[in-house]
Amino acid sequence: MIAIYNQNLNDVLMFIVADNKGADLDFERKGNVAKVFRQDNGETVAWNIFEASKLFEIVGNGQVEISSEELSQVNSLISESGFDQVIPEDNDPKFVVGEIVELVPHADSDHLNIAQVKISEDETVQIVAGAPNARVGLKTIVALPGAIMPNGSLIFDGELRGVPSSGMMSSPRELALPNAPQKRGIIELSSDAVVGEKFDPAKHWQG
Structure with a gap:
């Protein structure tokens, strides 16, 4: 879930x-709630809440964090408007420290690799990447x-x-970090960075 x-x-x-995967979209609006869905299969891809500031105070523009209580208010509005769906709660961090634990060449590419990246003590994800500095043992920031x-x-x-890919290993430039090198290559963290920790530019970047 991404809140904007x-x-x-x-x-x-x-x-x-x-993800609408490029499919044509349609919408249905009831009051201050609009459901956006794919025309081909009806899958819901987004919800628009109009006059949102009447529900609760929202700080900032662009991507924002929504608390459990605020999401509950949104879901109540969706139900009251006549829709039979709710927005699932997802407050897990989306930028975390990951460690490459396996790296093999992509069979159909001369520059891509298939990486197994540990993102917590008990979870590893597969990411296809072309970073020239990717290597086993490297700790980096993963956008999930x-x-x-x-x-x-x-x-x-x-x-x-x-090849299935779940997330992206990120470069300093892609993360818009100050003084980021203008070249290809994922961010390289110190070996003592904690796998699964939420990305904190003040802690993880000394550019």
């Missing part, structure tokens, strides 16, 4: 809940599905050259 607020455009709070990059790009599960 635009105070200057109709006071709209948008929740992106799925549900993340929104500083340039506005959304991260979802997908495929690269036919």
